[in-house]
Amino acid sequence: MYHKTKPYKVFTVFNYTFLILLSLLCIIPLIHILAVSFSGKAAANANLVGLFPVEFTFDAYAKTLANENFIRSLWVAVQRTVLGTLLSMIVVILAAYPLSRENRSFKRRNIYTWYFVFTMLFSGGLIPFYILIQKLNLLNTMWVLILPGAVSVWNMILLLNFFRNVPRELEEAAFIDGAGYFRTLISVFLPVSMPAIATLSLFSMVGHWNAWFDGLIFLTDHEKYPLATFLQTIIVQQDFSKVSVRPEDLENISQRTIKAAQIFIGMAPILIVYPLLQRFFVKGIVLGAVKE
Amino acid sequence: MLLPAVVLTFIFAYIPMGGLVIAFQDYKPWLGFAKSSWIGLEHFQFLFSMPENVQVIWNTLIIAGMKLIGGLIAPLVFALLLNEVRKETFKKSIQTFVYLPHFLSWVILGGILLDMLATKGMINQFLGAVFGLEPIFFLGEGTWFRIVVVTSDIWKEFGFGAIIFLASLAGINPSLYEAAEVDGANRWQQTWSITIPALIPIMIVVGTLSLGNILNGGFDQIFNLYNPLVYDKGDIIDTFVYRVGLIDGKFGFSAAVGLFKSVVGFVLIVIAYRAAYKFANYRIF
Numbered sequence: 001m002y003h004k005t006k007p008y009k010v011f012t013v014f015n016y017t018f019l020i021l022l023s024l025l026c027i028i029p030l031i032h033i034l035a036v037s038f039s040g041k042a043a044a045n046a047n048l049v050g051l052f053p054v055e056f057t058f059d060a061y062a063k064t065l066a067n068e069n070f071i072r073s074l075w076v077a078v079q080r081t082v083l084g085t086l087l088s089m090i091v092v093i094l095a096a097y098p099l100s101r102e103n104r105s106f107k108r109r110n111i112y113t114w115y116f117v118f119t120m121l122f123s124g125g126l127i128p129f130y131i132l133i134q135k136l137n138l139l140n141t142m143w144v145l146i147l148p149g150a151v152s153v154w155n156m157i158l159l160l161n162f163f164r165n166v167p168r169e170l171e172e173a174a175f176i177d178g179a180g181y182f183r184t185l186i187s188v189f190l191p192v193s194m195p196a197i198a199t200l201s202l203f204s205m206v207g208h209w210n211a212w213f214d215g216l217i218f219l220t221d222h223e224k225y226p227l228a229t230f231l232q233t234i235i236v237q238q239d240f241s242k243v244s245v246r247p248e249d250l251e252n253i254s255q256r257t258i259k260a261a262q263i264f265i266g267m268a269p270i271l272i273v274y275p276l277l278q279r280f281f282v283k284g285i286v287l288g289a290v291k292e
Numbered sequence: 293m294l295l296p297a298v299v300l301t302f303i304f305a306y307i308p309m310g311g312l313v314i315a316f317q318d319y320k321p322w323l324g325f326a327k328s329s330w331i332g333l334e335h336f337q338f339l340f341s342m343p344e345n346v347q348v349i350w351n352t353l354i355i356a357g358m359k360l361i362g363g364l365i366a367p368l369v370f371a372l373l374l375n376e377v378r379k380e381t382f383k384k385s386i387q388t389f390v391y392l393p394h395f396l397s398w399v400i401l402g403g404i405l406l407d408m409l410a411t412k413g414m415i416n417q418f419l420g421a422v423f424g425l426e427p428i429f430f431l432g433e434g435t436w437f438r439i440v441v442v443t444s445d446i447w448k449e450f451g452f453g454a455i456i457f458l459a460s461l462a463g464i465n466p467s468l469y470e471a472a473e474v475d476g477a478n479r480w481q482q483t484w485s486i487t488i489p490a491l492i493p494i495m496i497v498v499g500t501l502s503l504g505n506i507l508n509g510g511f512d513q514i515f516n517l518y519n520p521l522v523y524d525k526g527d528i529i530d531t532f533v534y535r536v537g538l539i540d541g542k543f544g545f546s547a548a549v550g551l552f553k554s555v556v557g558f559v560l561i562v563i564a565y566r567a568a569y570k571f572a573n574y575r576i577f
Contacts, residue, residue: 018373026390211397236402263403
């Protein structure tokens, strides 16, 4: 009934307008940076670019993709994302399965759960962590980017809750057919948990792609920087000493359109996986809501 | 099957906790843990005796506090407004846009903000053209810096933060609204007496849990936006630990600051979980 009253109709018009403005606000910065990346150098430096490219050109992208350092760090980022996600998912799945069992069949379950959860609440902090990495001789290796974050306690809790909702009869049926724990995990639990595993893998991929701080402090060899760390030093800190550049390249790196192109390439994979990701996590919330 | 996770956690989470002993030592890397001399609480006394050091704790509390309040109100209001939208496709497209910034890193967004907030950047041009304002030195002046940090954080996260409120809005029993309509309540009255009370438990949960994070001002964001001009008002505990510890090499002192933060954070989180359980009957697992 209230839908038809006049004040509510006025409100609806304002509400729709406001929400449209709000969502524009969320993407205007991205459109602006895209416009700058496709604009001519002179127009960009004179701040003439708003939301549309001025003097349209691919020049910035051509120069960015011709930059060896950029391509190398892009490759490191791809390797890191693939390896890191794979390892993390394996470790998390292997741990979530036993932890999802009932207390009766796995007596020390609570002790193990707290062993992991405690690390979410309390940590040694940056300095002791740095000293440890130094002592383990992990500086300047790919492992330092992949191993420390492999046990994502948060993902583990989400997955073990998902596993708990798998009917126990399925598991019993597998045991009767002679399957062991590993076999049951692989042939029963994994197939029915695909939505959860897909969501967590995608979150993990986004996390690895975006991570930059570990690269900055643990990789002193700048040739091993992943893309996010490379962008951080070049665009945010504007510290060119960390990439080997010839003086004639310096102008190329500091140019505004090239920075914009680099930023845009840096977020492109996220813009690609994001629609997939969104479909899954909306599904996840619906699944969570209808849980008995 | 638990073995890989147990071993990795032990190495990368529990061993560093042991390393915290250097907070009580005059740690020298070439001497190691065993031979460095013990100095008791000296680092902690130093932390609270220097005005600059105490300022860092204040900065953290102020920035995190403002983020906490804004980060609770903005998603709530947004979820309420979005809940009034009847057209599903419109609702979905709005959601697609506002969730997006959550998935971009502060390196990317920092790069974009540095460009847009420059004195000749897009935002200053806009303000100049519309309101005739002089260019504002957004990232070079302490007070403006804090405003930028808080606003951009709310901007990045309000959409994603609204998910939890939208989920609980979907869970409200529709017959309550029907009954209210029969009684002649308009939409505003329905919102005030059905929707808001139904959301209070989840608001308490989100609020108390973020209270446990009050010493986290957001390292990623601040580190990517700040510069020496705004250290006095923009430095938070985490950026301070990084600069003093790794850049200046004062390992022991930084570890002490980190330990202080961890302990206070731990106590706050435990209290927050207790409170969330008591007032909203909430448990994580």
